Amino acid sequence: MEPARPPPTAGKFVVVGGGIAGVTCAEQLAIHFPSEDILLVTASPVIKAITNFKQVSKILEEFDVEEQPSTMLENRFPNIKVIESGVKQLKSEEHCILTEDGNQHVYKQLCLCAGAKPKLICEGNPYVLGIRDTDSAQEFQKQLTKAKRIMIIGNGGIALELVYEIEGCEVIWAIKDKNIGNTFFDAGAAEFFTSKLITEKPEANVAHKRTRYTTEGTKKEARTKAKASNVGSALGPDWHEGLNLKGTKEFSHKIHIETMCEVKKIYLQEEFTILKKESLTFPRDHHNKPVKTTDKEMWPVYVELTNGKIYGCDFIVSATGVTPNIEPFVHGNNFNLGQDGGLEVDDHMHTSLPSIYAAGDICTASWQPSPVWQQMRLWTQARQMGWYAAKCMAADSLGDSIDMDFSFELFAHVTKFFNYKVVLLGKYNAQGLGSDHELMLRCTKGQEYVKVVMQNGRMMGAVLIGETDLEETFENLILNQMNLSSYGEDLLDPNIDIEDYFD
Numbered sequence: 001m002e003p004a005r006p007p008p009t010a011g012k013f014v015v016v017g018g019g020i021a022g023v024t025c026a027e028q029l030a031i032h033f034p035s036e037d038i039l040l041v042t043a044s045p046v047i048k049a050i051t052n053f054k055q056v057s058k059i060l061e062e063f064d065v066e067e068q069p070s071t072m073l074e075n076r077f078p079n080i081k082v083i084e085s086g087v088k089q090l091k092s093e094e095h096c097i098l099t100e101d102g103n104q105h106v107y108k109q110l111c112l113c114a115g116a117k118p119k120l121i122c123e124g125n126p127y128v129l130g131i132r133d134t135d136s137a138q139e140f141q142k143q144l145t146k147a148k149r150i151m152i153i154g155n156g157g158i159a160l161e162l163v164y165e166i167e168g169c170e171v172i173w174a175i176k177d178k179n180i181g182n183t184f185f186d187a188g189a190a191e192f193f194t195s196k197l198i199t200e201k202p203e204a205n206v207a208h209k210r211t212r213y214t215t216e217g218t219k220k221e222a223r224t225k226a227k228a229s230n231v232g233s234a235l236g237p238d239w240h241e242g243l244n245l246k247g248t249k250e251f252s253h254k255i256h257i258e259t260m261c262e263v264k265k266i267y268l269q270e271e272f273t274i275l276k277k278e279s280l281t282f283p284r285d286h287h288n289k290p291v292k293t294t295d296k297e298m299w300p301v302y303v304e305l306t307n308g309k310i311y312g313c314d315f316i317v318s319a320t321g322v323t324p325n326i327e328p329f330v331h332g333n334n335f336n337l338g339q340d341g342g343l344e345v346d347d348h349m350h351t352s353l354p355s356i357y358a359a360g361d362i363c364t365a366s367w368q369p370s371p372v373w374q375q376m377r378l379w380t381q382a383r384q385m386g387w388y389a390a391k392c393m394a395a396d397s398l399g400d401s402i403d404m405d406f407s408f409e410l411f412a413h414v415t416k417f418f419n420y421k422v423v424l425l426g427k428y429n430a431q432g433l434g435s436d437h438e439l440m441l442r443c444t445k446g447q448e449y450v451k452v453v454m455q456n457g458r459m460m461g462a463v464l465i466g467e468t469d470l471e472e473t474f475e476n477l478i479l480n481q482m483n484l485s486s487y488g489e490d491l492l493d494p495n496i497d498i499e500d501y502f503d
Contacts, residue, residue, distance in 0.1 A: 013393060014097065014107035016087055018042030020065060020379050021360025021386035022113030023049060023073065028390030030077040037079055039105055040070075041097065043086035047073055050383060057472040058479070059412040060423065065379060087114070087328040092353045109355050109393050112329055112343060113386060116322035116361035116377060121153055121263050127301035127315045128266070131158055140317065144169060147314035149282065151303050153263055154319030155182050157378075157415070162317065163255060164197065164418045170282045172311050174258045174303070181417070183376075186429060188441060189463055192449045196418045197255055256283045261307040266316070272302045279310040322377060324362045338364025347404050348396075349389040357393055359385035372426035372460060372478055373411045380413050410479055411461075414471070423471045426461035426478045427453055433460060442492040450492055457485035 013036065015026045026040040040047075046067045053063040070082035085099035096106050118130035131140055144150070149170040152159050160181050163173055175182070179190035180197075267277065279302055281295040299312025324342035329335070336344040336352035342364030349357045360382040365375040375381065388405040395402040413424045430437050430453045437460065442450040448466030452459055452474070459477045464470055477484065490496055 012036050012108045012397070013111075014039045014041065014105055014109075015111045015113060016041045016097070017113030017115055017360070017362070018044050018047040018070065018082075019113060019115045019360060020048050020050065020382040021115070021362075021389075022111070023047050024383050024386030025111050025113055025359055025390045025393075026073075026080050027077060028387055029393065030080050032390065032394040034079060037081055038077070039081050039083060039107075040073070041083045041085065041087060041099060041105065042070065043084070043100070045070065045084055047082070049073065056414065057412075057475050059407055059410050059475060060414055060471055061380060061383075061412075062414055063383070089331065090329045090333055092333045092356060095355065107355070109357065109397060111349075111357040111359060111386075111389050111393060112351070112362055113358065113360045113382075113389075114325045114328070114362050115382075117325050118318065119320050119323055121316070121318045121320060122266050125266060125268075125301075125316075127268070128318050129315055130318045131162070143315050149299070149311075149313045150315055150317060151311060151313045152317045152319060153303075154317075154321065155180060156319060156321055157183070157417075159317075159319040160184075160193075160417050162319065169254075171255045172258065172282070172313065173255060174261055174263065174305055176260065176262050178259055180257065184417075184422070184424060184429075185463065186439075186451065188443065188451065189449050189465060192443060192445070192465060193418055193420075194257075195445065196420075254282070258305055258307065258309065261305040261309075263303055264306045265304040267302040267304070269298060269300055269302070272312075273298075277302070277304075277310060279312045282311075322361060324364070326362060336366075338366060340364055348392040348402070349385065350392070357389045359389040370409050373408055374427070374431055376411070376413070378413055378415075384408070410475065412475060417465075420465050421467060423462070423464040423468075425464075425471070425474055426459075428461040428463045429453075430461065440489065440492050442494065452491065454484070457483045459484060 013029045013033070015022050015029070015038065018040065022040060022042065026038050029038045047070050049066050049068045049072070051064045051066045053061065055061050070084065074080055074082055083099060083103070083105070085101040085103070087097055088100050089098040091098070095108065096104050097110070098104055120128060120130045122128045129140055129143065131137055144166065147169050149172070150166070152162055152171060152173045155175040155177055159173070163171060179185065179187050180194060181190055185193070267275070279295045279299070281293045283292070295312055297312065300314060301316060302310055302312045303316060304310045324340065326335070326337070326341065326343055329343070333353060338344050343351045343358040343362055344366040345351055345358050345363045347367035349359055349363070351358050361377045363385065384405065384407040388407070391402055391405070411424070411426055415422050427433055430439070433453065433455055437453055437455040440452040440454060448468055449463070450468055450470065451463040453461035458481050459474065461478065462474045464474070484491060
């Protein structure tokens, strides 16, 4: 006989996920309904809190992400009750979720913010590490202290930051595109950054606003994980600060980039030796021509690339993107899923099932987007979606109507790569604009890179690298779709204060 389950707890509002979207959603609901209990279900003992929030312009925002024990959230909002357990099953028809700890939680409205998990190039290989959450970032640091050479596979934000931050270790970086940072940059911006990669890196003397993830003194080899399948929430901005990303060697940067290739096969040392394969040494330039020589050193793991080259290394970092973490929720529930595997949501963050909303990396925006907005799984959008989902849930429960939030009018993201401020606005890579667009560029090597995407005389997007001070003006020009044909190249003339034009 099955043991009797404890009686279900009931919350008018239940939020699943302790990442940026889930915590933001729970906080907003707690503010809207101070006399209601808001249940926040999370598999992790820590939650992601947003600190130092700053509205830079109408849409652009900057903030820090801090890991905090869930008790701090409960202290700030006495009506938030954190349930530290993973979700085992969702019974949408019964308006009930079952958690791993054997409890049931009944809801009137549910918001799923369970994030995404890394796509690993190879499951179950001890030498392949995916970096997605703080646990995996700290495990990476631990492995790096013993490493002479690592291989990074992938071309997104985490790969970009790692390649720049790692010191004292040879890095072979394999990307499937022609240029680095293809998600964010065109060839020109990639070139701007590549030159930075091959120069010596200055010692970064950054005053941390707060302690992020201090890993000094964690000498324990064995790490107890609540459950291997419980994915922690995504890393926030500045995730690598406070981590000492140093290998065993006494040099700063040593990076080799293999472009237009993917992983064909991974060999462990024993298999590699039996097959009598040959691997290459770290490429050395000889009169600007890379010299290929066979590597005599034995490595724990070898990677064969689709371009035929084989390299040995201490371990492999898989940074090839994420997939929405929908698994615990889809069984027995008829959700509509997007092409990318996320839960489809409409313009009020409803999924296809009644009383269930979703926000952040788990969801796929399936409304007709603004011409200058696109969904990207970034922490800024996780915050905006979590905040807006709470507003929609509140409006629905009170029978009110609500307009779509203004933050979805324009894609706007500010971040840092290679110690440069990077602002991405609108269709910054001319996404979906066809061939009838033009680009305007301004570049000062090592200092700034400005690219503007124009179509029919109107600004559709921009990439700003460095301290350009153009973000607010360009944001306004994209939003108001003013015809700028008459300004021509003056738009990017550094001797003209463009802000004065559009005051």
